[in-house]
Amino acid sequence: MPDKDAIQNFIIDAVASGLGEGAKIGPETALLGKGAVLSSLRLVELLLQVEDYCLENDIPFVWTTDAALSEKRSHYRTVESLSGYVYGFLSDGRKDAP
């Protein structure tokens, strides 16, 4: 079962692979809003990759939830917040988004 660092590294690699060589991606990299490195379609693609990764690692991650949109501070804002969100499903065994 992956730990939080492994999840974050997977997300960093997935973001970087979509941006080509030379892209510097870290935990603070913005995925949404000001300074976001991804277009809306690339963000969907990333979340699909994360979904596949979670499926392979038995993490009951759900991202197509309305709750994510009604949150004032979205879990998808940065690499770190997304990693934490995914890890939450693993550590809490949550079946649905918070």
Place this chain on the structure above:
Amino acid sequence: MSLLGELLRRCPDPDRPFLLGRGASLSLRDIAAAPLSDLSSLRAGDVVALIGAFDPLSISTLLRLLDRGVIVAPLTPDSEARHDEFFAQAFVSACIRAGRVEQLPPVKGTHPGLDYLRQRGEGGLILFSSGTTGGPKAILHAAPRLLASYHKPGRSLRALAFLLFDHIGGLNTLLHMLFNNGEVVVPRSLSVEDVAADLQDYAVELLPTTPTFLRLLLLSGILDEDPFPALKLISYGTELMDQPTLDALCKALPTVDFRQTYGMSELGILRVQSKARDSLWMRLGGEGVRAQVRDGLLYIHSGNRMLGYLNAPSPFDKEGWYCTQDMAENEGPWFRIKGRQSGLINVGGLKVLPAEVEKAALLFPGVALVKAMGAPNPVSGEHVELICQFAAPFASGEEQKRVKAALREHLQKTLPASAVPLRIRLENVPLNYRYKKK
């Protein structure tokens, strides 16, 4: 009276610019005073493609062409790869780029709808729409009939031109504001940050947009601080809105009114009333507009509907009803859309035909069967997914990875960004007992 004459008559101050943003400034007096491009070689009844955007030159040219009785096909540079196809489908004889008229090779044939306009000396508008089957449809409108809907007074607002110059929604924003002494702000780009900055800097009152853009706006966190004090109204359309997104928007922007728009290029301009700001129920009105649900599908009859397609049979029945292919329910005069009946995939308001994606995938070496489909997501509404079956099995997992990456690259090169599958699965395509794809 000419269109320009009518607009000048309705305008209390023709010197006031109605076009703002991105350095633009254009008043009706500017247009009336001097043409910005030489249109002397064009005659009434000519079919002319106008490649432009919401800028002074394009708007001035559009109004002048309509006044000359020209049949205009507004296009944008974004669709340049398909312009030759559009020209052929719509019998286009000349094209205007950056204000310059270019004569195209002689047109073979004509269409009864074009001849009808020529006989009556009326201008026309041609819009292109992705049909549910086959290629794009060339939709012909009689300009006087389409413009008649603007003669009834409406609200005068400062609106952002979010929808494009070749879209009936974009033209509707422009014409509505022109006829009602409103103002149009041209956004610097359609990114969430730039639109938000324009809404603030120009104190925009009306934002006509799509549910996808509104979802991105919610996700961005920009709405946390009530950033748009001037904003009075957000109208949303072109794709399905969902109740949780609308509820979140109503909560985040408590002083803004939300209204659904509903329309199709074939039907002209419909007047839509939302039951409440947080309701997806709507009532359809406008010139000769009637609506009804038959067998779960929404049918509409519209007085300012198109004359017809230039490249396809008429979609109207004998009484003039049009099947929207939208699944709907109604309670008395109120209607609610539940989704599309057809397989058209709606990626952030852009329509993608599964057949277009499948055709591109089948061009990749070794591909035997493919199936493209839409899948829901909370960001762009839908995205494209592809199941791809190869003729021969892969020698190793490594080879499968390499082929998948090459296929992805091939699709990125051959398809528009919105049509590129975001998830590709290399597996057998499910078939039913008749060997048709499930």
